[in-house]
Amino acid sequence: MLQAIKDWDNAYANGPNIPGGERWPGLWVEPAETYRKAMLAEQRARLDIAYGDGPRHRLDLFMPREHPRGLVVFVHGGYWMRLDKSFWSHLAKGAVERGYAVAMPSYTLCPEVGIADITMEIGKAIGRAMDEIEGPVALTGHSAGGHLVTRMICTSSPLSEAQRRRIAKVVSISGLHDLRPLLKTAMNQTLRMDDRVAREESPALLSPVEGARVVAWVGGAERNEFRRQAQLLANIWTGLGAATGYVEMPDRHHFDVIDDLADPQSGLVDALLS
Numbered sequence: 444m445l446q447a448i449k450d451w452d453n454a455y456a457n458g459p460n461i462p463g464g465e466r467w468p469g470l471w472v473e474p475a476e477t478y479r480k481a482m483l484a485e486q487r488a489r490l491d492i493a494y495g496d497g498p499r500h501r502l503d504l505f506m507p508r509e510h511p512r513g514l515v516v517f518v519h520g521g522y523w524m525r526l527d528k529s530f531w532s533h534l535a536k537g538a539v540e541r542g543y544a545v546a547m548p549s550y551t552l553c554p555e556v557g558i559a560d561i562t563m564e565i566g567k568a569i570g571r572a573m574d575e576i577e578g579p580v581a582l583t584g585h586s587a588g589g590h591l592v593t594r595m596i597c598t599s600s601p602l603s604e605a606q607r608r609r610i611a612k613v614v615s616i617s618g619l620h621d622l623r624p625l626l627k628t629a630m631n632q633t634l635r636m637d638d639r640v641a642r643e644e645s646p647a648l649l650s651p652v653e654g655a656r657v658v659a660w661v662g663g664a665e666r667n668e669f670r671r672q673a674q675l676l677a678n679i680w681t682g683l684g685a686a687t688g689y690v691e692m693p694d695r696h697h698f699d700v701i702d703d704l705a706d707p708q709s710g711l712v713d714a715l716l717s
Contacts, residue, residue: 451627454668457697467698468521471530474705478533479503487539494548494571495564502548502568503528504575505535511544513578513611515715516569517704520586520617523561524553524633531585534704537712543581546572550591554633558622558644565591566601579611581715585701589618590646593657593676597649613657614715617669617697620647620659620676624668647675655685658714662695669697690714 448454458464482488482505491501515538519531527549535545548568550561573580582592593615595602602610622641625631642648651657657680659673670691677689690710692700703709 448624448668451624452629454666455625455628455630457666460666461696461698464696464698468526468530470698471533475530475532475534478536479529482506482532492571492575494568497551497564499527499549499551500564500567501528502546502572503532504572505532505539505545505547507539507542507544509542511576511578512542513544514572514576514580515543515545516572516580516582516592517545517547518565518582518584518588518591519547519549520584520588521552522630522634523558523587524630531701534701536705537703537707537709538581538716540707541712541716543716544572544576546576548572554635557635557640559640562591562594562644563601566595569595569602570606573606573609578609580609581612581614582610583614583616583704583715584618585616586697587619589615590620590622590644593618593620593646594644594649596652596655596657597646598652599643599649600652607652611656612715612717613655614660614711615657615673615676616660616701616711617662617665618659618672618676619669620672621645647672647679651680651683651685653684655680656687657685658688658690660690660692660700660711660714662697662700663691663693664696665700666697688714 584592703711
């Protein structure tokens with residue numbers, strides 16, 4: 444049977460298609476603030492470390508009790524045009540309790556800059572976090588953040604070769620890997636992409652670096668387009684020599700699919716750190 448998408452805005456609309464979806468992002472505020480305060484009280488949090496000159500060029504760093512086994516970087520979503528690092532602090536808990544330092548950057552939002560500029564900013568943020576923490580690096584991000592961390596292991600990555608060699612694993616959670624469909628949405632009035640930018644910033648249309656290891660993780664109750672985007676990356680990059688995985692979590696939607704990052708024993712944290 445032939446299928447075609449007629450309403451592209453609805454295809455990428457998460458909140459309106461989740462029962463009670465209007466509760467997010469508000470539901471993340473209290474647990475994130477509570478976790479930050481607790482980590483500050485234990486002197487295991489450093490907030491607003493500068494990685495550039497812009498007002499949003501800041502990252503938070505959460506530390507384990509022991510010497511870090513390595514570094515995890517989490518990049519937030521919000522379609523490149525909403526939110527900041529403060530909503531997600533509690534999601535550091537899983538990796539921190541497994542002995543890893545966790546960095547969470549903010550970045551300049553569209554339309555002040557374009558998506559290609561944000562890619563460069565995230566490269567700088569990761570580099571700054573790498574300067575702070577030795578050892579292997581795992582990258583993860585949600586939605587637009589999934590796009591951004593996957594861009595770091597494309598051959599056109601803004602990271603240096605030495606920095607790329609430190610990346611042991613990338614887990615793209617509900618990531619957007621082909622940006623061309625977003626050209627057909629109203630949000631592109633803010634993103635301001637043209638076809639060239641969409642192609643140059645789409646990991647699924649780019650080549651992975653040698654030795655790339657990536658897991659495309661998505662909720663089973665998500666919009667069809669997010670499941671397709673995850674499958675797409677795993678499918679194409681397998682054919683380009685990357686080690687790939689695809690995981691669809693039953694009953695998880697776009698907003699609760701990231702919850703397991705806070706659980707050190709979860710399959711999601713295992714996928715990130717294994």
